[in-house]
Amino acid sequence: MIPLNHSLAIAALLFVLGLAVVLLRRELLFILMGLEVMFNGVALTAIAAGQHWGNADGQVLTIMLMAVTAAEIVVALILIWLAFDRYKAVRVEALTRLRDDNKEGVP
Template structure:
């Protein structure tokens, strides 16, 4: 149908994943860390869809649906953890979680 080379799609997924990785490593606010994780999961899904489209098979889209389910479950649990963190420490700084105590 269209003439987009496979490597451009995979390279786009790789760039988005790299940006998300920089966000996870740099930010200290836990909300931003969770957003960067979403970016990384989404780019993994993009790589699956690109490869599936290249081979004209539906399996890439099926795998994207699985990643979508995973991202939804992950974000629900992660946002619950953010709310609990804010209740206990009145901050969204992940540095307060480096102390291991009950």
């Protein structure tokens, strides 16, 4: 059948693609989608490994992952919505008010 290594490689690819989305896109919603893809890479790893070892732990892990992702995404979405609502911020560039103040910092 499908060797574990192949599934793991595909999962790694998904993980890195998601990571690339987080790194390269500037829209908050896209970044969140990138996170989703990363989590899915992890889920695929867990399921493939579960198949490899023949026990249900992998699926349990994935279920937990789904529940956690759901919770996380919901809170993140509401925060993004608040940012949009208040500052019309859709992109990360709009959220850089918290930073080191370099002009005044050096005495």
